Amino acid sequence: MQPRxxxxxxxxxxxxxxxxxxxxxxxAGLTRLLPNTDYALTLIESDEIGTVGVGEATLPHIRDFNxxxxxxEAEFLRATQGxxxxxxxxxxxxKPGGRYFHPFGVFGERWGGxxxxxxxxxxxxxxxxxxxxADYCFAAAMCREGVFDLPNEDTRSIRSTFAxxxxxxxxxxxxxLRGWATPRGxxxxxxxxxxxxxxxxxxxxxxxxxxxxxMIEGDLFIDCSGFRSLLLGSxxxxxxxxxxxxxxxxxxxxxxxxxxxxxxxxxxxxxxAGGWTWRIPLQHxxxxxxxxxxxxxxxxxxxxxxxxxxxxxxxxxxxxxxFQAGRRAKGWEGNVVAIGLSxxxxxxLESTSIFLIQAAITDLAKLMPFPGCAPDPRLAAEFNRLYxxxxxxxxxxxxxxxxxxxRHGEPLWDHVRTMALPDSLAHKIELFRAAGRAPDYKxxxxxxDSWLAVLVGQGIEPxxxxxxxxRLPLDEVVERLTDLRERIATNAASLPAHAEFITSYCAAG
Ligand code: FAD
Numbered sequence: 001m002q003p004r005x006x007x008x009x010x011x012x013x014x015x016x017x018x019x020x021x022x023x024x025x026x027x028a029g030l031t032r033l034l035p036n037t038d039y040a041l042t043l044i045e046s047d048e049i050g051t052v053g054v055g056e057a058t059l060p061h062i063r064d065f066n067x068x069x070x071x072x073e074a075e076f077l078r079a080t081q082g083x084x085x086x087x088x089x090x091x092x093x094x095k096p097g098g099r100y101f102h103p104f105g106v107f108g109e110r111w112g113g114x115x116x117x118x119x120x121x122x123x124x125x126x127x128x129x130x131x132x133x134a135d136y137c138f139a140a141a142m143c144r145e146g147v148f149d150l151p152n153e154d155t156r157s158i159r160s161t162f163a164x165x166x167x168x169x170x171x172x173x174x175x176x177l178r179g180w181a182t183p184r185g186x187x188x189x190x191x192x193x194x195x196x197x198x199x200x201x202x203x204x205x206x207x208x209x210x211x212x213x214x215m216i217e218g219d220l221f222i223d224c225s226g227f228r229s230l231l232l233g234s235x236x237x238x239x240x241x242x243x244x245x246x247x248x249x250x251x252x253x254x255x256x257x258x259x260x261x262x263x264x265x266x267x268x269x270x271x272x273a274g275g276w277t278w279r280i281p282l283q284h285x286x287x288x289x290x291x292x293x294x295x296x297x298x299x300x301x302x303x304x305x306x307x308x309x310x311x312x313x314x315x316x317x318x319x320x321x322x323f324q325a326g327r328r329a330k331g332w333e334g335n336v337v338a339i340g341l342s343x344x345x346x347x348x349l350e351s352t353s354i355f356l357i358q359a360a361i362t363d364l365a366k367l368m369p370f371p372g373c374a375p376d377p378r379l380a381a382e383f384n385r386l387y388x389x390x391x392x393x394x395x396x397x398x399x400x401x402x403x404x405x406x407r408h409g410e411p412l413w414d415h416v417r418t419m420a421l422p423d424s425l426a427h428k429i430e431l432f433r434a435a436g437r438a439p440d441y442k443x444x445x446x447x448x449d450s451w452l453a454v455l456v457g458q459g460i461e462p463x464x465x466x467x468x469x470x471r472l473p474l475d476e477v478v479e480r481l482t483d484l485r486e487r488i489a490t491n492a493a494s495l496p497a498h499a500e501f502i503t504s505y506c507a508a509g
């Protein structure tokens with residue numbers, strides 16, 4: 001039994017409102033991270049309302065979350081019909097017919113004290129045929145070959161230079177986490193909340209009341225109610241920051257279809273006249289959808305485009321979802337913390353929502369109020385600072401895909417190419433354009449390599465390279481580049497096909 005941080009205090013009553021991916025990730029994560037003698041977790045979900053029911057692609061950080069819970073990977077993949085994801089293929093984003101990968105891996109090696117791309121830029125500028133930057137990324141080579149293996153633990157091996165994530169059925173994942181969290185002490189209540197009661201003096205939420213009349217009291221409320229934002233938005237009235245000036249897509253049509261042979265180890269995002277279509281391969285089906293802007297594309301046009309883009313026969317009619325890009329002004333107000341769609345929404349172009357959920361859970365666990373202590377506004381202030389960073393940097397990364405395009409003559413793409421950018425993004429693009437420098441953050445979702453993949457992939461050409469790269473003799477650089485490119489191609493070609501790997505891994509686990 002874990003010691004109590006304040007033995008005289010009663011446990012802090014934490015009420016999670018919502019049982020979608022956000023609610024159950026939150027319940028499972030907090031159960032694992034917090035001493036259960038200090039916190040009593042209750043989760044309320046409504047069968048009548050249900051969940052948003054989409055969200056199938058993730059980022060490598062999800063592996064840390066699953067590992068923190070101690071989940072067995074093969075069991076998790078079997079339970080969620082999951083597949084491995086090594087990156088995203090962007091088709092037609094830079095220009096019609098163009099394609100590039102955002103791989104979950106490192107580009108090249110660090111030679112002579114500077115980032116790899118500067119050597120590649122220098123050799124290319126000197127007239128050497130050094131291929132694409134992606135030729136120097138093992139994860140990109142694996143995507144191209146359609147192969148998969150777990151990363152090598154020997155960090156000197158080229159096969160150790162990538163990370164991976166999953167595609168999975170998000171509904172099955174939430175159910176899996178529910179099965180994990182409830183035996184470990186999370187109290188689950190099914191019912192629809194019809195009333196929220198606040199203390200008239202402090203403004204803090206005291207309780208929620210269900211349609212059945214049952215009242216659930218709490219000290220801290222985590223709003224995982226989805227787009228409704230029942231507590232943070234509707235009850236606490238925290239303002240919405242609308243980002244549709246930069247991210248004009250506001251609709252999605254989702255339509256799964258039967259799997260086809262050869263599950264790809266990557267998501268595909270294909271630019272279309274009114275937005276983009278996604279293709280996400282799972283074991284039992286392929287997830288498809290069209291994210292589009294209602295200003296530039298009608299629902300009928302979207303339906304036609306989507307039906308034309310899928311591989312297999314559709315089992316049903318597409319499902320339409322409406323949204324707006326943006327976030328709340330704060331993620332934590334009073335004793336309400338919003339996690340998931342209730343806190344904000346960014347279109348699933350880089351599969352960022354589940355990561356944002358995970359980041360918020362980790363931040364909240366670190367800043368959790370202690371039982372029996374007076375509310376400390378500094379905890380909320382720190383949470384909100386991190387919340388802004390996560391959302392705003394992710395927004396910049398998404399906008400980059402749109403703004404740097406050469407799809408001339410298409411109204412949506414002309415609009416996003418010429419719109420005014422957030423200052424923070426304009427700065428990053430100029431930094432890269434001047435001398436190939438990619439943003440390098442310690443905090444935030446996307447690494448230097450991810451920014452590099454998209455900056456180069458979208459066709460932004462640096463005018464120069466970092467002069468530190470000139471310290472190595474050019475001949476030596478070209479020789480090293482040739483050797484690295486060959487090693488990557490040979491190693492990738494020797495790995496098992498992705499579908500084959502999944503079958504044997506799931507059978508053995
Ligand atoms: P929901 O799933 O909507 O859950 C809300 C919960 O609150 C439900 O349990 C509901 O019953 C409950 N609730 C609401 N009101 C009440 C009430 N009054 N009383 C009781 N309970 C209530 N994310 C990714 O990471 N990768 C992707 O590939 C991806 N693709 C997406 C595609 C689209 C088109 C969309 C719209 C989103 C996508 N997302 C993706 C986002 C992802 O779907 C969500 O982040 C994730 O599912 C979390 O949703 P949620 O739990 O916040 O909300």
